[in-house]
Amino acid sequence: MTFAPEPTPPRAPDEVASDAGRLDAPAPDSASPARPGLGERCFVDLHCHTARSFDSLSDPFKVVARAAQRGITHLAITDHDRIDGALEVRDRAPEQIRVIVGEEVRSLDGDIVAIWIEEPIPPGLPAAETIARIHSQGGLAGIPHPFDRFRGSAGKDGSERLEQIVPLVDYVEAFNARVPFGAANERASLFAHEQGLPGVAVSDAHTLMEVGIAYAVLPGPIDSPADLRAALQTVVGGTGNALIRQRASILVRGFMPIAKAVQRARGNARRGPAPGSAR
DSSP: OOOOOOOOOOOOOOOOOOOOOOOOOOOOOSSSSSTTTTEEEEEOOBOOOOOOOOOOOOOHHHHHHHHHHTTEEEEOOBBBEEEOOHHHHHSOOOTOOOOEEEEEEEEEEEEEEESSSSSSSOOSOOHHHOOOOOOHHEEEEEETTTTTTTTTOTTTSSHHHHHHGGGGGGGEEEEETTTTHHHHHHHHHHHHHHHHHHHEEEOSSGGGGTTTSSSEEEEEEOOOHHHHHHHHHGBBBSSSTTTEOOOOHHHHHTHHHHHHHHHHHOOOOOOOOTTTOOO
């Protein structure tokens, strides 16, 4: 399968900014839209983690600043089973980036990403109920890293369970920068094409170095869940130059065990399922 080339990000890399830790860091490209949603093209990363997750140490404010410096206009913060980090930074983000409140939810049938929500979705529910709760808030539901067998992926044991979820979701990750073996991403892209689902590219960043390394280029403006849903129709099948695919290095991915150990010591271990939800 042929993937799109890997161009440089739409704006200057983070090395040009000396104030990388500031949330109010200026946009490096003065030609970019003054506010998110106003541009003809939007650079959208729908999967990113902060230190609110049990497996990341990235300060939420620095994550947003780094994304803005790299030219991302729309960033979904999708911490595991919680949304407090995303809520904290949403209204304090610099003008050139919109923070979308999201969550990566561990359902009984595999991980589901919730986008544009206001209340956390509890883990440990069947996928159908998880997705219904997302949609009841007006949000979008996506399938992350569907064939990565090293994570809680819905399709790691085959496509049967995934095919049951497909009619319910709004998109699938056709490319996830943290998938360790390329075949799983190729399979995800093919799956999106076969199912006629929008397919996006995401960084799934757990460190600052990964923020914005993979993303989707979508038509704007994107100021609401309805705008995003409409824009995703331009990447049905998950192919073409609209998906920017760059992978995280093995060295960076190897940092996760350290992050998990530190978070356990802080009392931020992975949260359990909702009471009575276990099969």
